[in-house]
């Protein structure tokens with residue numbers, strides 16, 4: 001019976017999708033999530049069907065800094081899902097975690113039985129179990145999916161779910177980026193995050209800490225949108241160097257243009273999305289980062305401040321400097337080698353990586369020549385160098 005019903009609905013929705021595809025509308029810019037892959041659906045009777053598996057994932061958030069977290073389909077955060085307004089969607093969800101879970105479809109207008117709230121709308125999916133979600137999406141906001149168990153959220157179980165509007169928003173953007181903000185408490189020699197923590201020493205965009213976040217590379221003059229999604233314990237004030245941007249949308253959708261306002265730091269609260277747009281007028285290497293000072297460093301806990309003195313990270317012949325109250329605070333330890341294999345880092349000034357740490361990435365506004373060179377390197381990537389000394393790659397500066 002359910003199969004007949006799905007087949008019937010599928011044909012109807014297949015028809016409506018064909019109609020919407022025929023309507024004249026500009027092609028939207030592709031949605032790019034640096035360092036994160038996409039989950040491709042299979043079209044079955046007009047329904048976009050995704051296979052989503054919750055599982056333990058091992059990732060490298062910075063060279064040599066391993067993270068064993070809970071994600072989806074081998075990725076933490078999970079892979080990005082994309083559909084179009086009006087699509088019928090089916091998600092075949094499998095639980096490969098050792099405890100019950102459920103997927104909450106965050107920001108979705110779907111029947112409460114499809115919402116993923118355990119107990120209320122469905123039973124938890126047991127380890128080894130499968131659960132099928134199915135819904136039609138007549139909305140266009142930036143949504144996400146995540147485990148509906150809070151400690152599993154803190155183990156990383158979240159991903160983007162984008163619903164493209166039938167008619168792309170105006171003004172049209174040339175580049176459309178998404179970044180997921182997360183925080184981790186990682187103790188020495190242990191890749192499993194402490195999910196009970198209230199203080200965090202590793203901060204990531206799309207599962208990478210600066211300087212290991214892959215830069216967003218745009219051509220001068222392009223209009224850029226960046227969608228910032230926060231899922232953690234803290235709110236993050238995200239600052240962009242060099243530009244004023246407009247705050248154009250929340251997790252609830254796009255604001256009318258009269259309600260946009262200029263900023264250069266946008267506060268992204270927990271479970272919120274903030275979308276910013278601007279014209280990439282100025283050539284250069286522009287940092288985008290959370291401005292909480294402790295969120296622009298890596299491995300901060302054992303490294304920073306006078307308490308750490310004697311740990312071997314500062315010069316031993318610094319008797320005079322020790323007389324200065326507060327010394328030591330920051331450090332400067334350039335080593336670009338672990339990042340030089342990335343095409344997106346081509347042409348950066350020497351020592352660039354020493355300034356990058358934590359929840360920090362780059363917006364690179366480049367000339368046509370540099371853009372072409374980076375495109376060429378993406379087609380023929382250079383070999384990756386092994387880190388010369390993995391212990392030297394975990395310090396961050398911040399600016």
Ligand SMILES: [Cu+2]
Nearest residue numbers: 236290292295
């Ligand atoms: Cu922050």
